[in-house]
Amino acid sequence: MLIERADVIVTSPGRNFVTLKITTDDGVVGYGDGTLNGRELAVASYLTDHVVPLLVGRDAHAIEDTWQYLYRGAYWRRGPVTMAAIAAVDTALWDIKAKVAGLPLYQLLGGASRERCLVYGHASGKDIPELFDSVRAHLEEGFRAIRIQTGVPGLDSVYGVASSAAASIGDDTRYDYEPARRSALPAEESWDTRAYLRHVPSVFEAVRGEFGEDVALLHDAHHRLTPIQAAKLGKSLEPYDLFWLEDVTPAENQEALRWVRHHTTTPLAIGEVFNSVWDYQHLIREQLIDYVRSPITHAGGISSVRRIMDYAAMYQVKSGMHGPTDVSPIGLAAAVHLGMALHNFGIQEYMVHSERTREVFGPTHEFAGGGLRPSEEPGLGIHFDEALAAEHPYERAYLPVNRLQDGTVHDW
Numbered sequence: 242m243l244i245e246r247a248d249v250i251v252t253s254p255g256r257n258f259v260t261l262k263i264t265t266d267d268g269v270v271g272y273g274d275g276t277l278n279g280r281e282l283a284v285a286s287y288l289t290d291h292v293v294p295l296l297v298g299r300d301a302h303a304i305e306d307t308w309q310y311l312y313r314g315a316y317w318r319r320g321p322v323t324m325a326a327i328a329a330v331d332t333a334l335w336d337i338k339a340k341v342a343g344l345p346l347y348q349l350l351g352g353a354s355r356e357r358c359l360v361y362g363h364a365s366g367k368d369i370p371e372l373f374d375s376v377r378a379h380l381e382e383g384f385r386a387i388r389i390q391t392g393v394p395g396l397d398s399v400y401g402v403a404s405s406a407a408a409s410i411g412d413d414t415r416y417d418y419e420p421a422r423r424s425a426l427p428a429e430e431s432w433d434t435r436a437y438l439r440h441v442p443s444v445f446e447a448v449r450g451e452f453g454e455d456v457a458l459l460h461d462a463h464h465r466l467t468p469i470q471a472a473k474l475g476k477s478l479e480p481y482d483l484f485w486l487e488d489v490t491p492a493e494n495q496e497a498l499r500w501v502r503h504h505t506t507t508p509l510a511i512g513e514v515f516n517s518v519w520d521y522q523h524l525i526r527e528q529l530i531d532y533v534r535s536p537i538t539h540a541g542g543i544s545s546v547r548r549i550m551d552y553a554a555m556y557q558v559k560s561g562m563h564g565p566t567d568v569s570p571i572g573l574a575a576a577v578h579l580g581m582a583l584h585n586f587g588i589q590e591y592m593v594h595s596e597r598t599r600e601v602f603g604p605t606h607e608f609a610g611g612g613l614r615p616s617e618e619p620g621l622g623i624h625f626d627e628a629l630a631a632e633h634p635y636e637r638a639y640l641p642v643n644r645l646q647d648g649t650v651h652d653w
C-alpha cells in the first residue's frame with residue numbers, strides 16, 4: 242500500500258490549525274495534526290515544500306522507517322517545526338494503519354489499559370467569586386480534576402484567566418487567554434512575580450475550603466519563575482495537595498528542576514514545549530519530575546511520544562499530555578488512543594474545542610465519568626470536513642508577550 246498523495250490543509254475555525262491528509266493508492270485516508278500555535282505557516286511550508294515530495298510513493302505501512310527517514314534524513318534534528326511536521330506524518334500513518342486493520346487505534350498500541358483517560362479542565366476567574374463559579378461549572382460538567390488560575394491583585398491580565406468565566410463549553414471565548422487574539426501584533430501583558438507568589442497560596446486555600454479535599458487541583462506557572470522562586474511556590478502549596486505544579490521554570494535548563502525538587506514534595510509536570518526524548522534525558526533518569534507534558538502534535542507523533550513514555554515508565558514518571566485548544570481534535574484523539582494503551586498514563590489535559598472547531602474536525606471521542614474515551618471506529622475516529630475547513634481561511638494570530646512592570650520582557 243503506497244502513499245499516493247499528501248495534502249496540507251490550513252484552516253481557522255475559531256483558531257488556526259495545520260492538518261496533514263495522507264491518501265494511499267487504494268484510497269485509505271489518514272489525518273495528522275501539525276499545529277504550532279502562532280507559527281503555523283512554518284510547519285505548513287516544512288510539510289508542503291520539504292516533506293510531501295518525500296512521502297509520495299513510500300510504503301504507507303512503514304511508519305517507523307518513515308519516522309527515522311524524516312528525522313535522521315533531514316540532518317537538522319529536533320526543534321518544534323521539524324517535530325510538529327514529523328508528528329503530522331506519523332499520526333496520519335497510524336490512522337491509516339488502524340483503518341486498514343479495521344480497529345480503533347488504541348488496539349494497535351497494545352489495547353485498553355483502563356476504561357477511560359482521566360482529564361483535567363481549566364477553571365479560572367479574575368477574582369475568587371468568579372473562580373468559584375468556574376470551578377462549580379466544571380464540577381457540574383463532570384470534571385474531577387481542575388486546573389486553577391486566577392487574576393493577581395495589581396496586574397491587569399494574567400495568563401490562564403478567561404475574560405468571561407461564564408463562557409460555557411463550545412463557546413469560542415471560553416479560553417480567550419491564549420488567543421488566537423486576532424490582532425496584527427502580539428498583545429502585551431504585564432507581570433510581577435512577588436505579587437503572584439504572595440497571592441497563589443491564598444487562592445488554593447480558598448478553593449480547598451469551598452470544594453473540599455476530593456477534587457484534584459492543578460496549577461500552571463507558565464515558565465515564569467527562577468528555581469528558588471519555584472521552590473518557594475511548591476513549598477507554599479504543599480498543604481493544598483496539588484495533583485501537579487506545571488512549568489515552574491523555563492524548561493531549557495534541566496538542572497533548575499533539581500533545586501525545586503530538593504525543596505518541595507509538590508509533584509512537578511513539565512515539557513509542553515519539549516519536542517524530543519532528549520529534552521527529558523536527565524529530568525526522567527534523575528527523577529526530577531513526575532509528569533511528562535509533551536503532546537503528540539509537537540513531539541514527533543505517536544511513535545516518539547510512546548518512546549518517551551516507555552523511558553519514563555522505568556522511573557515511575559507518568560504522562561500528562563498537553564491538550565490545549567491549539568492542539569487540534571486530531572492531536573487530542575491521538576493522545577486519547579495512546580493514553581488508553583499506556584501503562585504509565587497519568588492524566589490528559591482537556592480544553593474543550595469550540596463548536597466551530599469540532600464541526601470541522603468531527604471528533605468522535607466521548608467525555609464521561611471525568612474522562613475521555615475514544616470511539617470504537619477504526620483509526621483515530623476523526624471525520625474531517627474539508628469543504629467546511631475551506632470556509633475558514635488562515636488568519637495570522639500571535640500568542641501574547643509578557644513584560645515586567647518596568648518594561649523588561651519576561652517569559653510568557
Ligand code: GCO
Nearest residue numbers: 278419461513564565567590
Ligand atoms: C497549557 C499551556 C497552554 C499554552 C498554549 C500555547 O498548559 O495548556 O500552557 O496554555 O500556553 O498551548 O500555545
Ligand code: MG
Nearest residue numbers: 461487488513
Ligand atoms: Mg502549560
